[in-house]
Amino acid sequence: MDVDEAPPPKTTPNAPPPSMDRTMANTAIKERQILLDIEPGHGIFNDDTPRGEMVCKLQKVMTNMQGPEGPSLQVKALTHIRNRGFLVELDTTEAAAWVRDPIRKLILTESLGGNIQLKDRTYNLLVPFVPIMTKIKDTATLRSIKQTNKIPANSIVQMKWIKDPHRR
Known part of the structure; x- marks a missing residue:
């Protein structure tokens, strides 16, 4: 290389813009979520029950449901939404998909005392x-x-x- 020649510019792979990263992260979170629609007067999921107690009960039910063939069912977050429902975030997409199976939905709702519906996300x-x-x-x-x-x-x-x- 001659002294007068400049080194070739370093090329970096095209990184997605930050807004795209946030969108992808939000999409990944939504895939791990299940929506619980709670009817008024539910024994566990109500305004009087502390959030920690709700998470413990939900985690206990998930652990009992798990079985040897299912994925790990760890509750990562529980968010109370305006319509009295709850968004449950699980640790993996596979766990959320496993819980969304119609038979497992029924088992989960019965294990949580009924008066709960698992709703699918709609657009x-x-x-x-x-x-x-x-x-x-x-x-x-x-x-x-x-x-x-x-x-x-x-x-x-x-x-x-x-x-x-x-x-x-």
Whole structure:
């Protein structure tokens, strides 16, 4: 290398912007969460029960559910949300997916004393330019949309108009 030549610039791999890192971290957290919808007057999950006691009871139920074939079920966080429900964050995505199994959901709700529902996370989507003649209340229409677009079963919870076609 000649004395006059500058060394080649160091190249660094393209790192995602910080906002992308936060988005990915939030997505990972959401995948580990389960939503408990609590009915008023529940024996364990109510305003009078200390948070630590709720976490202990939930962890005890999770440990009893675990069994030899299941993943480790460690409660990482318990967050009380405005609608009286709770977000339970588990330590792994696999643990949350394992608990979301319909049979295990039932076992968990019964073990926690009933009056609890485990809800799936839903997202609102806006689909533009849907003909107003579409019968969105008809189950056959919903089934047809799923099949045509190769959407997995139970992925669409409901459809509704932003503005009622009769008011246009």
